[in-house]
Amino acid sequence: MKFIYNSILIVCICAMGNLHATEDNTPKTLEVALTTANQTMDSIQVEETHEKLVVALQEKQQAFEIRVYVLAGILLLLVFIFGILCFLNKRGDKRLEKIVSLLEKNKSQQKDSGEKNAKIDEAIVAAILENLQAFEKERGFLVSKITLYEFAKQLQTNTKYLSRVINTHKLKSFRNYINDLRVQYSIQKLENNANYRKYTVKAMAKEAGFTTAESFTKAFQKKTGETVSSFLRQTNELLSE
Template sequence: MKIIYNIVLIVSVFASSLLQVHAGEQHTEKTLQVALVKTANQTTDSTQVVEMHEKLVTALYKKQQAFEMRVYVLVGIALLLVFIFGVLCFLNKRGDKRLEKIITLLEKRKLPTDEKTNTEHFQLDIDETIIDAILENLQAFENERGFLVSKITLHSFAKQLQTNTKYLSKVINAHKLKSFRNYINDLRVQYSIQKLENNGSYRKYTLKAMAKEAGFATAESFTKAFQKKTGKTVSSFLMHKNQILSE
């Protein structure tokens, strides 16, 4: 808005300048016209008078041309500023609309968890009985720590729960709010965190041993999943935990 205000101010200044130039040119033109009248009233036989008359006519013509040129330039600049003003107004309105869309999207993301889950649950297009059965099996899977099995895939897991991969994936996405792989990895990391907090001997394990017990195929996949969920590396987590225990 400050830019728009400045443009309006500039246009006003140019308009004022244009009026001043016009007034000055009118004064000069009147002066030249008076001089022309005086020379016309003098003796026409005089060569000096004729030359003076021609010079005054030429000067008046040049003044008129200069004035017109200034007017064209000032009008052109004013039109350009008006055009820029219009473009800025358009962009400003467009920016306001974009801001409203962003705010609307942010408000939608702030929906309560229950409301969000219910909306996604409605959009699953799966029979309620099937959804309830899958959720019950997932709870049993978590309680029995079935995620500690290293070689577990979506296909084998769906077969284990006696459902298909499409239904299982949709239910996990909607109710756990994550993909199947992230769901399994988060359960494994959470298991490792509990062991690190409650089991002193587990804290002495190597990364490879921790990864193996938690169901990860490699130490690298374990450390990546751990840092993704906690925001810390395993070593920094252990250091923090040891500091707490030593206090």
């Protein structure tokens, strides 16, 4: 009987121990479950927060890129406008320079025209014409290196008066006046001097006061319309008849 009592007591004690263990484990299980739930909730919140942060960062990135594009567009527009303004300014400067140049040229022409139209004293004109006549008679044009300045100095006048008198009364420039006198001298020599007709073109040019044969032939053809050789051939033919 005692054995049975003891057995029942042992069973009761074991049962009580199991119950107590069960009671002890139940809070732990709930705590674990709650912790797991909390962790799950935390993970969802973290994920949602992460997604929100990603979305916010993407929006900020897009906004930043938009601002960069806008600023770049504004910068390019300003550069373009600046280039146009520089082009227009440079073009305006060129137009202004052209206008100023035309005005100065017109002013210079008016000044030259006024100087040309200024009347020279008749006594001065008469003295220059008389000196030109003596110059032609004395064949001063045969001097090879004669210049307007030297000639004016020789006639005791200035280059402006001398040039205007030659232009007005001889109807040619100073250079053409001198060259025509030299060519006329050569023509007379070709027509009247048999030995001169035997000269080379270079020798003819030198005697007539030209520095080169080329300048002589150009001046000769300009005045006569013929080359030196052609004129010489025709002169020989006429004299042989």
